[in-house]
Amino acid sequence: MTVTPFQQRVYAAVSLIPKGKVATYCGVADSLGCGSARAVGQALRANPFAPRVPCHRVIAASLTLGGFQGQREGAAVERKRRLLADEGVVFKAGKLAEPGRIFLFTECHHEK
């Protein structure tokens, strides 16, 4: 299996997301200096580092769950929602209930 350097960066960034919080594809992309959240989604689509990289903590900027395990909706997404709920991240009507749960990568940039 080939892991591109870009994917490696994506996985590294996602791994930084603490339990109980979530990040957006846009946020991850931005922390990577990438202008396309879609590229991030494509990288996470077939996540080879399953439990290592908590890809379930990555949601869409519109506060929707996004996708999971290659599915944009369906049972997999529901599983994702449950995983997040188990960490304290609750969703309401398919949307994140508490936006305060969003993890900003800027918190790591230690102001400069």
Added chain:
DNA sequence: AGTCGCCACGAAG
């Protein structure tokens, strides 16, 4: 090596 089309997104119409 150059091109084309696809994608777990996002903003705009």
Added chain:
DNA sequence: CTTCGTGGCGACT
């Protein structure tokens, strides 16, 4: 809701 923009990558040529 639909359409376009974006960045990166696999499949073909």
